[in-house]
Amino acid sequence: xxxxxxxxxxxxxxxxxxxxxxxxxxxxxxxxxxxxxxxxxxxxxxxxxxxxxxxxxxxxxxxxxxxxxxxxxxxxxxxxxxxxxxxxxxxxxxxxxxxxxxxxxxxxxxxxxxxxxxxxxxxxxxxxxxxxxxxxxxxxxxxxxxxxxxxxxxxxxxxxxxxxxxxxxxxxxxxxxxxxxxxxxxxxxxxxxxxxxxxxxxxxxxxxxxxxxxxxxxxxxxxxxxxxxxxxxxxxxxxxxxxxxxxxxxxxxxxxxxxxxxxxxxxxxxxxxxxxxxxxxxxxxxxxxxxxxxxxxxxxxxxxxxxxxxxxxxxxxxxxxxxxxxxxxxxxxxxxxxxxxxxxxxxxxxxxxxxxxxxxxxxxxxxxxxxxxxxxxxxxxxxxxxxxxxxxxxxxxxxxxxxxxxxxxxxxxxxxxxxxxxxxxxxxxxxxx
Numbered sequence: 001x002x003x004x005x006x007x008x009x010x011x012x013x014x015x016x017x018x019x020x021x022x023x024x025x026x027x028x029x030x031x032x033x034x035x036x037x038x039x040x041x042x043x044x045x046x047x048x049x050x051x052x053x054x055x056x057x058x059x060x061x062x063x064x065x066x067x068x069x070x071x072x073x074x075x076x077x078x079x080x081x082x083x084x085x086x087x088x089x090x091x092x093x094x095x096x097x098x099x100x101x102x103x104x105x106x107x108x109x110x111x112x113x114x115x116x117x118x119x120x121x122x123x124x125x126x127x128x129x130x131x132x133x134x135x136x137x138x139x140x141x142x143x144x145x146x147x148x149x150x151x152x153x154x155x156x157x158x159x160x161x162x163x164x165x166x167x168x169x170x171x172x173x174x175x176x177x178x179x180x181x182x183x184x185x186x187x188x189x190x191x192x193x194x195x196x197x198x199x200x201x202x203x204x205x206x207x208x209x210x211x212x213x214x215x216x217x218x219x220x221x222x223x224x225x226x227x228x229x230x231x232x233x234x235x236x237x238x239x240x241x242x243x244x245x246x247x248x249x250x251x252x253x254x255x256x257x258x259x260x261x262x263x264x265x266x267x268x269x270x271x272x273x274x275x276x277x278x279x280x281x282x283x284x285x286x287x288x289x290x291x292x293x294x295x296x297x298x299x300x301x302x303x304x305x306x307x308x309x310x311x312x313x314x315x316x317x318x319x320x321x322x323x324x325x326x327x328x329x330x331x332x333x334x335x336x337x338x339x340x341x342x343x344x345x346x347x348x349x350x351x352x353x354x355x356x357x358x359x360x361x362x363x364x365x366x367x368x369x370x371x372x373x374x375x376x377x378x379x380x381x382x383x384x385x386x387x388x389x390x391x392x393x394x395x396x397x398x399x400x401x402x403x404x405x406x407x408x409x410x411x412x413x414x415x416x417x418x419x420x421x422x423x424x425x426x427x428x429x430x431x432x433x
Contacts, residue, residue: 010148015139015197019080020155022193023132026087027159028166029186033094035167036179037114038253039275044107049254051111053398056249059118060391066126071380072216074131079138079376080197086128087194091187093120098180134375137367138199143301146364150297153360157293157352160286168279220377227369229306232429233362236420240313242389243416246397247320249390251409252278254401259331267338277341284348285355292356301368305361306430314425316354317418323347324410332407365433 010016038052045051073082097117101110140148170179224231260266261274272280302308323344330340370378400409424430 010140010144010151013140013144015199016136016148018193018197019135019139020151022083022087022190022197023152024155024159025186025193026090026190027156028163029091029183029190031159031163032167032170032179032186033183035164035278036171036176036183037118038249039171039257040176041111041114042253042257044110047254047258049250049258049401050395050398052253053250053394053396053401055115055118056394056398057391058115059122060394062119063122063126064391066123067130067380068217069213070127070130071220071377072213073127074134074376074380075216075374077131078199079131079135080194080199082131083128083135083197084191084194086124086131087187087191089124090121090128091184091191093117093124094180094184094187098177098184101180102177130376130380133379134372135197135199137372137375139197142368145367146299146301146360147297149360149364149367150293153293153356154290154297157286157289157356160289161283164279164282164286165276168273168276171275172273216377217381220374220381223371223374224378224381229429229433230366232427233306233309233424233433236310236313236424236427236430238389239420240417242393243413243420244320245390246393246409247413249394250397250401251406251413252281255331255406259406260337263337267341280341280345281348284345285352288349288352289356290352292353293360296356296360301364302361304431304433305365306433307425309358309362310421310425310427310430312354312358313421314418316351316358317414317421319347319350319354320414320417324407324414327410328407332405369433 011020037055041052041055042048070082094117097113100113104110104113136145136148136152167179170182224234256274256278260277266274266277326340326343326347330336330343366378367375397409397413400412
């Protein structure tokens with residue numbers, strides 16, 4: 001009987017299917033929106049990299065501020081219902097904001113609307129993500145968690161492949177307002193799917209108050225204090241995100257809009273717009289992530305993954321340093337921008353596979369070792385720890401791009417990433433998990 005249960009695919013679980021396909025649609029919408037809004041802000045602000053970095057920063061801060069509340073709500077209320085409400089709010093706010101963009105066409109007014117929408121959307125995500133991140137252990141058997149996480153990673157990789165290509169095509173072919181309307185409808189469709197998820201939940205007898213919310217957050221912090229290995233991992237992730245986020249959030253859009261778009265010629269110029277080259281990078285990353293997740297979905301769960309994670313992060317650091325050197329030689333020194341496009345695409349393939357072999361085992365491990373009634377709070381605290389440096393990193397990256405240029409940004413990020421990866425490798429506590 002147990003053997004039959006273990007041999008069944010996780011897709012035989014109705015609740016998992018509803019969660020999976022709901023997340024698929026909403027992630028597709030979110031990716032298309034983030035792709036479009038980054039380029040659109042640069043377009044209407046005349047390539048103001050600092051303004052783009054400021055947008056990323058204020059969005060990150062709103063996510064950061066609401067995430068603790070999301071952890072409290074996720075452990076006290078039905079996680080599936082929280083996801084439904086949040087997706088309806090995201091979809092409705094995007095549809096409303098797009099209507100305002102159609103009326104108010106002045107660049108300054110549109111930038112204000114996009115900033116307000118980014119703040120609201122990320123605040124809602126701060127409530128959504130702790131609940132969504134803690135849902136799988138409630139709807140999937142423990143022995144199927146790695147397979148479930150692997151399929152979720154494959155889904156994200158597939159969205160990265162299809163969504164970024166679709167976003168690039170739609171951004172070039174349609175008005176921005178049409179694209180935003182499509183994104184809003186994606187979130188609404190996701191909410192409808194999530195309405196049918198049945199998640200086991202025991203309501204708390206205590207009425208939620210502000211004092212009780214702070215007490216719950218304190219409980220999560222005290223729980224983590226007793227998990228020294230997790231805290232060590234958290235510290236490493238904090239600095240990894242600080243040095244890695246500017247590469248994808250600041251460097252790639254700036255390179256595409258300011259360098260590639262102004263180049264007299266580049267590889268496949270007749271077939272690919274500069275924005276579509278950004279899609280190529282994302283597709284390469286997504287393909288290798290998909291392959292890595294597919295491999296892990298068929299492998300047994302590992303009991304410990306800390307040391308292997310540190311080794312893989314060191315490999316990521318090596319790849320980052322190589323890409324920086326290639327940018328300096330190929331683009332900054334003017335040797336060959338085409339060589340950089342090829343090397344960066346190959347680098348995205350390498351990074352995608354490595355990231356899958358890092359994220360999936362770590363996420364599975366946390367779902368297995370953290371108590372279920374504390375998982376949303378722990379997820380929110382881990383999210384804060386891993387994300388709280390990103391707003392500052394985005395602003396600083398925008399300033400570095402405007403004053404020192406792309407090569408210096410890539411150099412600083414690569415060196416910081418390498419130091420963090422080595423510190424993680426040498427940390428004894430990391431080997432405990």
